Amino acid sequence: MKCSFLLRKTIATLLLTTAVIAPGAAGAADDIxxxxxxxxxxxxxxxxxxxxxxxxxxxxxxxxxxxxxxxxxxxxxxxxxxxxxxxxxxxxxxxxxxxxxxxxxxxxxxxxxxxxxxxxxxxxxVPLAASTSVEQPFKTMPEYLAWVKLHPESLGVGMATLGGTIHFGVLTMSKALNMPLAPTAYRGASMMMTDLVGGSLPIGIDAVAAQIGLQKAGKIRFLGVTGVRRSTLLPDVPTFKEAGVAGFDIASxxxxxxxxxxxxxxxxxxxxxxxxxxxxxxxxxxxxxxxxxxxxxxxxxxxxxxxxxxxxxxxxxxxxxxxxxxx
Known part of the structure; x- marks a missing residue:
């Protein structure tokens, strides 16, 4: 009897609690x-x-x-x-x-x-930037373009994926410069940066945020940013347009x-x-x-x-x- 009484009391308490909470819970669900x-x-x-x-x-x-x-x-x-x-x-x-x-x-x-x-x-x-290893001989976009003309085996331009604005920006740049630059896709930005720092990839383009740590560590240098004006994140880095490179005005x-x-x-x-x-x-x-x-x-x-x-x-x-x- 005592057990039955306790059980009935527990059930009654749960029902009362549900009756009080349910309307609020429903309102909360609607307010998400x-x-x-x-x-x-x-x-x-x-x-x-x-x-x-x-x-x-x-x-x-x-x-x-x-x-x-x-x-x-x-x-x-x-x-x-x-x-x-x-x-x-x-x-x-x-x-x-x-x-x-x-x-x-x-x-x-x-x-x-x-x-x-x-x-x-x-x-x-989301500004994008072209970068290269600090060990590369070129320090600006014009210097890179002069260098790559002398090294036709190094036409690859790294990026995280094909089919994005970087890909089509590179194609536009390649046509404007009459130079067969090759969009080179990686399975991830980290893999691209590994090749970039190591020197096997001459130049790569990615979001500034993905590269700023390596730049601050002295591993890479920025050559240019996308868009028609300099990025507030990298005010000392010229735009591609300033460097005389077409294709990246709307690539950010x-x-x-x-x-x-x-x-x-x-x-x-x-x-x-x-x-x-x-x-x-x-x-x-x-x-x-x-x-x-x-x-x-x-x-x-x-x-x-x-x-x-x-x-x-x-x-x-x-x-x-x-x-x-x-x-």
Whole structure:
């Protein structure tokens, strides 16, 4: 009898607790905002996403989580966000290629970059830089170009992957210089940097953040940065354009935020305001700079314009290359 009484009391207590907690738990579930990124934890994009999550918890309220969804060159993440309810609770943060280059290089995407997702805000630029070992005889881009003409066996230009802006930038540079430079892809940036430091690769191009440690350690030197203006991260390093090299004016990377198509305009506007305010915060900007990013904070309409303009600029280069990405 005593045992039965205790059991009934325990069950009654659990039911009462459930009745009290359940409404709050349901409300909490409805109040979760997810930031989806197409890469594993770590790296610049993950740093950006988690930094934004901290800020958005205050401006949007509720819980903000980062969901890492790597695979298929970030396309799995885009497809997941495309299929999410259009209620502002699922935000994609993406690099440029899935919106600028993939529509021209992949025969099957699984999403329509212009119809399935709405650009909310342009968040950060990701400067790229050409570098070489400090043991190489050339110290500037003009010196490298003069050197490589005398060493036709050393035409390889290292990069982490084919089909990105570095790849097509090298093809443009090669054509402009009438020099058969060869885009040389590695399975990862670390493997490329090993060959670069060792001297078997004359020159490589990658994000500044992936190289700054080796530069500070005196292992490599920077020859030039992408874009039309010098990077605030490397103010003493000239742009490719300053060095007389074509092909890299729009080759810098960037990150922007997107939501599923059909998301109501007032919700998009609220997210846009919160995201722009977040990346304008000096403390967050400093954190992003440490990770190799330059905060921008541009509205979604401007992000959309950048996508269309860059796609139009790269189209003839991609078509002339005949390059097709593999699934």
């Amino acid at each position: 905002t997810r930031i989806v990124v197409g890469f594993a934890p770590g790296g610049a994009l993950d740093v950006l996403a988690r930094s934004l999550a901290e800020k958005l918890r205050g401006s949007l309220g509720g819980t903000v989580l980062v969901e890492n969804k790597p695979g298929a060159s970030t396309r799995l993440a885009l497809q997941a966000v495309k299929q999410a309810p259009p209620n502002g609770k699922t935000i994609l943060i993406s690099p440029a290629p899935p919106f600028v280059l993939f529509p021209m290089t992949y025969p099957r995407l699984g999403y329509n970059p212009d119809k399935d997702l709405i650009p909310v805000a342009h968040l950060a630029d 990377g960037w990150y922007a935020a997107f939501v599923p198509a059909g998301t109501p305009a007032p919700i998009v506007a609220r997210l846009e305001k919160a995201l722009i305010e977040a990346v304008k915060d000096p403390a967050l900007q400093s954190k992003l700079a440490t990770a190799g990013m330059e905060a921008t904070g541009l509205p979604g309409a401007e992000a959309g314009r950048i996508i269309q303009a860059q796609r139009a600029q790269w189209k003839p280069v991609v078509e002339a290359s005949g390059f097709t990405a593999e699934d």
